[in-house]
Amino acid sequence: MASPVTSAMSTREKLLRARVAAARLAQLTTPEKNKILHAMAEAVEQNAERILEANRADLESSGLTGSLRDRLMLNADRVKAMAQGVRDVAGLKDPVYELLSEWTRPNGLRIQKLRVPLGVVGIIYEARPNVTVDTVALAVKTSNAIVLRGGKEAVNSNRCLVEILSGVEGVPDGGIELLDSSTRQSVQELIQARGLVDVLVPRGGSELISFVARNATVPVIETGAGNCHIFVDEAADLDMADRIVVNAKTQRPSVCNAAEKLLVHQAIAKDYVPRIAKLLLDQGVELRGDERAMHYASGIAVRPAEEQDWGEEYLRLCIAIRVVNDLDEAIAHINRYSTKHSEAIVTRNEANARRFLRYVDSAAVYWNASTRFTDGAEFGFGAEMGISTQKLHCRGPFALAELTSTKYEIVGGGQIRE
Amino acid sequence: MASPVTSAMSTREKLLRARVAAARLAQLTTPEKNKILHAMAEAVEQNAERILEANRADLESSGLTGSLRDRLMLNADRVKAMAQGVRDVAGLKDPVYELLSEWTRPNGLRIQKLRVPLGVVGIIYEARPNVTVDTVALAVKTSNAIVLRGGKEAVNSNRCLVEILSGVEGVPDGGIELLDSSTRQSVQELIQARGLVDVLVPRGGSELISFVARNATVPVIETGAGNCHIFVDEAADLDMADRIVVNAKTQRPSVCNAAEKLLVHQAIAKDYVPRIAKLLLDQGVELRGDERAMHYASGIAVRPAEEQDWGEEYLRLCIAIRVVNDLDEAIAHINRYSTKHSEAIVTRNEANARRFLRYVDSAAVYWNASTRFTDGAEFGFGAEMGISTQKLHCRGPFALAELTSTKYEIVGGGQIRE
Helix, strand or coil, rough: CHHHHHCCCCHHHHHHHHHHHHHHCCCCCHHHHHHHHHHHHHHHCCHHHHHHHHHHHHHHHHHCCCHHHHCCCCCHHHHHHHHHHHHHHHCCCCCCCCCEEEEEECCCCCEEEEEEEEEEEEEEECCCCCCHHHHHHHHHCCCCEEEEEECHHHHHHHHHHHHHHHHCCCCCCCCCEEECCCCCCCHHHHCCCCCCCCEEEECCHHHHHHHHHHCCCCCCCCCCCEEEEEEEECCCCCHHHHHHHHHHCCCCCCCCCCEEEEEHHHHHHHHHHHHHHHHHHHCCCEEEEEEEHHHCCCCCCEEEHHHHHCCCCCCCCCEEEEECCHHHHHHHHHHHCCCCCCCEECCCHHHHHHHHHCCCCCCCEEEEHHHHHCHHHHHHHCCCCCCEEECCCCCCCEHHHHHEEEEEEEEEECCCCC | CCCCCCCCHHHHHHHHHHHHHHHHHHEEEEEEHHHHHHHHHHHHHHHHHHHHHHHHHHHHHHHHCHHHHHHHHCCCCHHHHHHHHHHHHHHHCCCCEEEEEEEECCCCEEEEEEECCEEEEEEECCCHHHHHHHHHHHHHHHHCEEEECCCCCHHHHHHHHHEEEHHCCCCCCEEECCCCCCCCCCHHHEEEEEEEECEEECCHHHHHHHHHHCCCCCEEEEEECCCCEEECCCCCCCCHHHHHHHHHCCCCCCCCEEEEEEEEEEEHHHHHHHHHHHHHCCCCCEECCCCCHHHCCCCCCEEEEEEEEEEHCCCCCCCEEEECCHHHHHHHHHHHHHHCCCEEEECCCHHHHHHHHHHCCCCCCEECCCCHHHHHHHHHCCCCCEEECCCCCCEEEEHHHHHHEEEEEEEEECCCCC
């Protein structure tokens, strides 16, 4: 078999190979796919040393430091975790060819609606090499060919992983294609490959996602932008509010489901704004506020929030606080500025909670819980491609079922249309 | 209320009005929406004369003739049918806030997945004024604001209809917006209105659809391209094949679910190709064929098919015939050239039928029935926005349920992530 990695094939040639592979993958049975996945997990573990060596080359040549270096870095435990992730996907229910509904029309036509593979799935992503393995596992399980365009920092790690995964018995030629990461050309070709790519997932920073969404002519699922809000209602249990706000802001500030904005009902703002401001400050959180929040928190280090703060995803230990007149103002503020990812209300008033849950127009809306739970594993779906913030096809955790399309199979006895 | 039709508002102003209206529409109950729909049907009937007058102005100024003129033309019966279509939509089940699934996580979080409105739906369409009324009815039923960009031939009809529909009590300001159809500028603004339009549906010829798909930065659902195939297997009931092929090709050749290509198994080609060729010729169908089909139909007027024929949607009384060696060649041919709309196999062999149904990668695949049944009404869904030929969100008839997105409502008791 021609190596998908080392050959000098063009992006178009790789995509054509992926299309052919997709037709073969669609014919694999669930046991065949699970066998491939277990063999992949084993191959990753057996080649741990080789993977770590490739990864060291990336770490050295990238010159990255701090959290970016940490995202790129693999070690023995992380390699084991990648292999376990593949085994976990093998254990999930196969969604392909699941019967979704069936009915018979008055003319006798029997209609069945089934899940089917998407076909060729493209992904453009940044540093983390584990995304390579997760994505390949999800693609195999859903009988999709996968075309990967990783970041140039991870080029050696990704090459090594794709060589190992595509060498596993049963993986059709072209089923896993890795595009050149040294220039932007492969990105341009991938996002414009109409008819060759069924869905493209940009996974990374907001700049990458926005670039892809604006320039792609193939269908895209946007993931990951999270300007998440917590609204502390006048009827809130304030101890619970403290725990939820601190957790959602500080437990892992660099991820998309971390809270970025705090809205406080004016009836409790005088007491609650300074209280939560102090708590957050103790956790090293930088504070910004609107005029009223600044007023109530006088004496605490709060900088004035600018208009652009309300739309910004900080992705670090920073939060902006706004005092709102009532529930409906909180809902309106969120619907105006949110990226429609995850929002929470803290309240003891069920009517308020129900109104917030219903009319906040976001993928996941919480009553008395941290926004940090918006995650495929936390929802019980297993591994995921990301969190979708768009309204078409998939909203919220983008997991196995969302890697499928549907078709209608219709059985007749010679019916024609009059 | 400011008239959505006669004012000189910009596209952006209209879209901002639509966004505000979407939030109000999301709060309407099912009875409130059905009341609006019944009032709309009545208003259409009561204003029939005014509508016909506006339509006469369009017919005169457009200078259209033949089938294009027929598509644009309204008469008393067609106005009644439009009103009845709105009443039919009122009678359909409301999908909004339907509970799709619910479960409780080990940590006690209760997750519910619900259908929710998309928000602001845009549609770009051509001549037929009934699309205006159908689309508005579907939007009201699904609590979506609708932004219409009709064709310039129908400008008077569409203005008149939107004035009547948006004047009905209960329709929020901005809930139905009609964009300027005199220039392409409104199209450009609509397809690039990221953040203001949740989904855009181009409905019309392949040129329009391709232009929108290539240039839009908002999410698009592509509809309507139908290069549909019928495969007559060696085990076919040939009388049934005759009826299905003639029906699928000739009953309404200008629509997307009409057959455009005929594949014949080589084992029966010697007899069946001349037989079906004569039948089709008698119905006025122009015939094209590959080398073997030409050979078997010698003496019948069959022109050689060029490579581009296999990918073309004729939308008229023309068909191309190809002889294939076996079932798998038929499947491979279809998966290569089809627009993935509707395909049919005629056979008495169940194993062949099941293989065809499963591995032909199209929205609707038929065994022993005409492709002409791919239609919202024929499937039992009621009115539709079109037939989707893409794999994301919606495949096949694009009806009420597909005009919704989903959200997760999650109820906790103070859960935070460890």
